[in-house]
Amino acid sequence: MAVEVNRRSFLSSLGVSVGAALATAGGAVPVVGVAHAQDKPKGNIPDKPYRIGHMTFFTGPAAVLGEPMFKGQQLAADEINAAGGLLGKRKIELLKADENAGTDANVKELRRLKLSENIDFFCGITSSGNTPALGPVAEELKLLTIFVDGCTDFLFDKAVPNPHYIFRITNQQSADGVTCALGIAQTWPKAKRVAHIHPDYSYGRNAFDHVKIVMKKLMPPSEVVSEGWPKLGTTDFASHITKAIAAKPDLIVSSVWGGDYVAMYKQALRYGMFQKAKFASTIAFGVAPHAIGKDHPEGVLAGVHSNYHFTYPGGDKWPLNKTFVEKYHAKFNEYPNFQAEGGYMATYMLKTAIEKANKIGGGWPDDEAIIALLEGMMMAGPGGYVYIRPDNHQGYKDAVTGFSKNVGDYPFPVLDPDRIITIPIRNITAPPGWPKGDPTSTYTWIDKTWPVVKA
């Protein structure tokens, strides 16, 4: 017999919280930054530069997401180099490659970077279309790699189910839909009639699937009253907006992103959509923060790809974020997005693994030692703690979402600092050992294990 579970208590058991602040990083957990310089390295350390190949979008529309990733890594590399380099000796040299060249060209470029440029480490990647292609190649080349994004569940579910050389540190894609749906359940639990507007390709379908499965469990009376699937490149969202409004929904959910999202919200303003229904997005604020206009409606659930927004943790509550944002802004005159935080974090996780390995074995550690120390690493960064699961090399950090608000400090809207929603990531992703599932392991895990709650 099924046990009846109350929604509030189940959300509480998942750890969904509003306005929570992180505890200060404990002494046992390494933190980003070079202020906590390590002990004198053991053994003989070569002074040969450590070459990192960084591939992300420097051109094309995705550059608004991708380029900050490079800047994040550049900031970390500059800090480390200013302190003498990795283990005080090896200066980091960054080699840029434009991900916009297309998947085939990117695979060739990765090979070239390894075989001709002799890179020691590969980092970056924005597109989920690229990680499943580049992951197997990096494994084949035995090239130590941390993907910053390219967040498809497919990478570790299917393309490289047993990774050795490759890691990834941003939350995987399924977390987007789940985080959004939990935010909805927490905020508007009474919403029954739900309209969806998602881009008609895999990301939109993934978001739809995961929002729907969570709502099926946590808001069982809810029903999908409208589905809009704008084609890629659509600029006229009027028909999707009017269709959604006509269905008289309590709530509209969308995963339209970037420039398309901006076009959609501006058109929705004309139709009064935000007055007629609540609105929730998986990724509205996932682009570079300044890309969103001041006219953006306030109070909507504005997702950040479930990863990071520079205003959280805010103020002095989490010095690692305050310092990171200040340094990033001072260097680039803009605010970081989740990719910038990812690039920064990846570099420091690498540095930490190298330092730990040196402490154990002395000298410059080989990749196997670095990999061993990356596996299971927990580290405090600007956005909180990141944990790398040893079984699948996937990084996990608590999911974040929040509500849009214009505040005087910025020329663009940010997440309302008083209403940030955080969710422990382990509670919304399939646990180790869970069978690979379709469409994702997380989906089947939620479907099979989460109770249907009582309102």
Add this chain to the structure above:
Amino acid sequence: MFDVSIPRALAALFVVVGLVTGAEAGHEIPYYPSFYPQEIALGVADAAAAPRLLAKNAIHAYVGALTTPNGTPPRAWVESLRGFVVLTFNPASRAFSAARERCAAVPRLAPALARTKGRYLAYPYPVTPWHDDYLQHADLVEAAKARAAVAAPGPVLKLRVGKSVTAPAASPAWRAADGEWDATLEEISLGTLLRDAATRFNGWLGPPWLKEGWFHAHLLSARAVTDGATRSAIEETLARRVRGDYANAAERVNLERRLVSLVTRGCERIPIAYALRREAVNDDYSEGVENIGYDAQAGLGSGVFFRTVKLKDFPWNGWLRVATATRPAAAWNPIAGFSDEAGALLWSVLGDAAVLPEPYDSGWLPNRARAVEVSGPVEVPRDALAFEPMSGAPRPVPPGLVAQQRVVYRVSLSKFHDQTKMSVADVIYPYVFAYRWAAKDRQVERATELQRDWLAAVRMVKVDTEIRDFGDLQVFLDVPVIEVYLRHAAEPAEAPAIAPPWSPVPWQLLVLMEEAVARGLAAFSEDDARRRGVAWLDLARDRKLVDALGRIAESFERRAYVPESLRGFVTVEQARQRWAALRRFRREHGHWLMTSGPYRLQKWSADSTVLAVFRDLSYPNVVGSFDRYALPLRAWVTGVERRGDRLELQVDAQTLTKFERSYKIVREPMRPRPAGEKVRDPVEARWTVVGAGDEVVATGRTPELEGGRLIVDLEGTLPPGAYRVLLAVAINGNSMNPEVKVIPYRVAE
């Protein structure tokens, strides 16, 4: 009739596929075909009203010079060459009948021009810093300036001052003409200068030397030359230059310098200044625009502006509002319409040319037709097609035909706005059309003269499939490979613009227009319309004609009409589908102005035109494709060190840093390119060596070497003697307004 010698394999060329397949991936799709905005509205505003509209964020840019109160400059603007101030002597003037007197009068006007409050820059030479070939003339410019600085006494000039020029203050050197006159002072805008010399025909732009200073010099002054022998020399020099009748680059430059010398030495018509155009853009933090590209000579009124401009409030998409000074008065047809400035601007978005002028240089950018090989001379293969002079009918070439040049193109096909797929028939038919109508319409004859004179044959080679794989999104593009054989050899940079295989409109629309003209319903050109007393063919705004075209199209659809010259290229069924789709398009959109460009004519009135994006995934140019032409950067030679036969250059270069919705440009010494870094604007040294007799002995371009070094290697290039080396550097192809360094150089015996 088209015979069976056309290879059956051609049938395979007709299919164009724009497939999109799904795979596992995420949200980061880097493929948004079109320019940045989702909608472009072109309006009309008086120059005096424009500053207010910009301040209210009602418009994002104003194409045309502004009138600002008290001459206050706009907050953000771009500068480009507007035109020349020209002194044209009256052949009947007795006081100035001799070249010596005419030329001596020029320096006497300079002080008066200097008092025009910066409206003009006194400059006594027709090749300006806003021309790509300025470097090759820099020594002659300095010599002309030196001559112009020495004012010898002479007769007072009785001057007619044209309305187009702001009159300089009267000076002892001249007085206003009252009856008899010695010379006219006028401003000749580039638009006026090029009105009858530029090619704007369907998807062809030209001529290839459209932006060159020597060409402008010829247009400005050649017709005024009175001496018969000089005129003959001018025409002979011009013919040698444009037909590639020279042995090397130095000889080509000498021909160009000689041409300028020939047209100006008699001073019958001589430039004495040039004018810049300053056009405003709205750079408001939130509601303005960024990423602005423009043309060194056309300014914002160029294709590159719309291909780069981005609204600050949108990562991509957005509603762009641009105003122009004049209403589009010329008829809207792609053959000999869109001939006014507002129309040309509209067509630059709607029409999508084969190649586009390099914005800050004089070459050509591939847009829809990419020249991948220029070679020759070669024998033309037997399966190539030549076009009959009167009918345009394609025929196999005769055996043994030799072409001086072969240009191999890869053509990017896509969908038309009626969702039909482009085919090879569409890009071949403009050749047929050009030959057929040249004899019937003087405007078509003039616009296609160069193509017809040069074109020897066209050969379809194969259709490649290009796959653009973005993981989640795989775009399959069919790309025909087409060889174009030319009778003459052009500069490799110029050859792609001569006769590219391309049409932005489908063959059936060309056929429909032909039928309308053949039936006497309209004429392609304004001149022909006036001569025949019929309407100037307008595919959108002439309701009567639009309806009449509907009846013709209906009859063509019933017959599944295929013109004789396309038999073998188009099946009956394909033709029926094309005609049906075209008629459906007209029913849905109310006009026939259908293209394969990324914008569709959505609505129009007397004062505005709205273009809506047409995001067809088979369109080859995506958002950001032209970003490298936004915000042109500059570089300077700061030092030169001679090491043996090599000159090693020290260079300052601008770097661009973008942040949020703004940017910063900083000049700094050029540093070595970081190892492996691929995203950086290339820097290039451009040099010309001039001998003691003012002849060019060598010229070239040297790309940046490893380690950020620029080296001009003259080893084995020069015989013993004294030379001057003219040096400039260009970053990302920007040769606008360069600083030229002149280095004395001696080669010992």
